[in-house]
Amino acid sequence: MNALKATDLCKTYIVNKRQNHVLRNVNLEIEEGEMVGVMGPSGSGKTTLLYTVSGMDTATAGEILFFGKKMTQLSANQVSDMRLSKMGFVFQQMYMLKNLSIYDNIILPAYQSASGKAQRREINERAKVLMAKLGISEVADNDISEVSGGQLQRACIARSMINNPKIIFADEPTGALNKQNSKEVMKELNKLNEEGTTIMMVTHDAKVASRCERVFYIEDGNIREEKNLGKYTDDTARERERELNNWLMGLGW
């Protein structure tokens, strides 16, 4: 089943009375359980594509189906509810509420949609499991200013996972991290994907993108080509990276 399907997706910004077509008739399909990457030069429309298909931004034209449901026909509140309960988001900058601890930031989306003590207890259990899995249990009560970038990004991944989303949208999740932290974060995302979570990720980094099953190359608001790399395994990491780099070079990357 398609987790996400975009048909003839257009996005136009009007700046100073001039139209700027950022997405031009984009068509893409992402299967449930797939992990796809979106690459392309700066200003090609990668982030806009991610924000538009996730409902964070509205499309100027075209259709988006999220697990068969037409997102373009939903109200703003319905889209918000869908993002809260069925989608997870990881951003390049680790945006969190600075007045809350790491733990509270993680459980915040779930508490917002929860009602009753029993549900809250369940959320707390789930948060603890997630934090243990991502290796950040020891910083649970820390302020967001007291942890490293890698820990913070893992906390963001934990927050994106707290509502058991069907899909995670990641916008340059390793963009602000060093090599070691990038590796850790990508390992966690691969693990989540193996457990069945669909992931759509925007990245500039070929090494990061090589961990995806498929990679879209976007240029001037259009998907120019896509590369199928197959399921990721640690053994094939180097080969995949080389294969992706060659493909990208062929596209003028």
Place this chain on the structure above:
Amino acid sequence: MWLQILKKDLMKQKTVNIILFLFITLSTIFLASSVNNICLVMNGLETYMEYANVSDVTAVFGGEDDKEAFERWLDSHGEVTEYEGEQLCEIAPDDISTGDDEEAGSFEANGASLYLGAVGSRYAKPLDSDGNDLVLESGEVAVSPGLMARNGLHVGDELRFRVSDRVYTYRIAVQTRDIMFGNEMSGMGRFVFCKEDYDKMVSDCGNVKILVYGINTADSEKVLTSVSQQGFTLLVNIYERSIYPMLYVFDMIVAGLLIVIGLCLILISLMVLRFSLSFTMEENYREIGVMKAIGMRNFSIRRIYLVKYFVIVAAGAFVGFWLSIPVAGGMTDSVCNNMVLGNSADALGINAACSLAVVAFVTAMCVAFTRKMKKVSAIEAIRSGGSGERYQKRRGLCLYRRRYMGTISFLGFNDILCNMKRYLVLFLTFCISFVLITVPLNTLTTMESDEMASKFSLDPDAAVYMDTIEAAGEAPYHNTVDMENALRRIERELSEQGYEASLSIGALCFAVYTVNDEGKVIKPLTYYPIGENGGYCEYSAGEAPRLENEVAFSKKIMDENHLEIGDTVAIRLNGRDQKLIITGYYSDYMQLGESARLNPVIDMGGEIMTGYWKATVDMETNLSQQEMADLMREKFPQYKWVTAQEAVDANIGTTKDVMRTMQLPMTVMLCLLIMLISLLMMKLFIVREKGQLAMLGSIGWRRQAIRMWLVMRMVWVILLSMAVAVPLSMLCNQFVLKNIFAIMGAELTIQVEPLKAYLLYPGILLAGIMAATYFATGSVRKITTSDMKIAE
């Protein structure tokens, strides 16, 4: 280049700059108008007395028989430097009718003695509203604001006066500012005519003519004492210049309240100004860092911000200056109604000085702030003041530990705990506003209480009161025999209609007492009870005087003269001294707490009484005083029937009306002010927290939920402020209001209607703040994911 940066900065940070501009404008308006108001009111009475040329001593004679003897005595007294007497002619309210009403007796004097007078007085001059001497043409009359308001009169209306069976019609030309007769507290009212008209009316009329002497002297005390010892039988009253402010004590309640309001507004405006300035400057921290990083010199960076803020503050102060002029005028109008409060050129100067003070204050703060920027490194500035290594521990709570708190409520509360300094200004503003709103409310509740009535010697349990007891066409009574006969006559008239009532009254005079062995003489208002309940009074100690040689004094007189119960004083009655024993003391508002109460059996038949206090009507009835007064007005329209509350209202003049009129605009003004402050503050917070708000939106929070979060912060601030404001308001009652009421001569328990004071009115403010906050959060709708880049 820096001009380019400045221009871009002004445009780019439009919202923040506009908010700062508005705050500066607002602060200037309130600072200028409040300081103006305080200066005018503080000096108001002194200015008024100077304008009116109030003499050191004023003597009032109830007739002209003592004129020659008194003037001879004045000429011979070494301490008297100059004097002048003025004749006034008494007129009954029944002899005055308003223009539309041909029927006599349509004039409402509210129990005051009315007099006709002429322009040209030397002392205690009646003035026009600008403080100039009255100039009247033939056919014109000048009337005080209190009498005009009570009778719904306006300049241009006609008044008819019946003197010696002839009716004279005059057009009201001026509303006077009459320091002696213009205030209802004085119990007198004056109509002023040109000399020719006055002479024409009163020259051969049979009405009582009183004489008012203005006396300037080097030693008022000496003159007062020696006059009292002379035995001028028609001398009704003699008092010093210092008594005049007491006549305006109720007006000073309003003025005092305006001062309190002014001080609060100044406090609020300075707090808000300081906060918004530091908040917007912090906003620029990162940019300062970037400029430092690219090598701009400290001076160049400082110049950009100094010029920018100077431009904003100068523009804001300029607009504020012009707007403060009508605001200041509106604030003082309520007091100006009864007084002359100085000239408007001074007011303009004060406004200008305050506007310049705001410019100086903001510029000084900018200089101080930009000086700090020299000390921080580029990277510290980019990190908004942090070094990247040292972090301050968060003061917040843990969401997962709050089991019974909704997420939104928690976030709101947690934000306040984490940023206490940021919300402190709002907290204090709300606190002050809540307290401020309870002050006039509690003042009004107290003025309408039974305790207030009893402080005016009015029994709240009486069936009803009578304002006047004279029969139609009768002149005002000035002796106790007439008064006693009138009471019996009215009892008979009531009985004939089936109302078995007992009437009593307190006849008033200014009796002379010698209170110690050194011969110290006092002349307090003396209350002589006639009838069963004529001596109604709540005694603080001892008991009411009953026997012929007994008297009671007010606590103020007892304290001032070091008297105690059981002490003996002497009263001069019918030309001879008589010993009296003090049996008790009390505390009331009669003659501002300085009065005496005689026993009911002493012979006062030969004394001239200045008048009488309201007649108490006691009878068996289930009707309330108001219902009874309405019924009596219908059955016996020839008399004026009042309730105890109406009698109190009449005595405290227009103060209560002014306060009641002020209450709604003040609530609305306060509400609008704090709504505006909340709105602007919330806008500032949103600008600052755009990144966080965008993040919450992107992870699926509904916009409504985000708005509720922001509103919830304000709700918490309001609730906390209310919790603190309630005890603060009680302290204010105890230490401010109680003292204001004590100026009138007696202590009073400040009455509070808890539902109104602590629920309804704060509820109005709460609703206003919430509405403003909700409106301000409307901009959340415009926040998009791209705003996430603007992280705090």
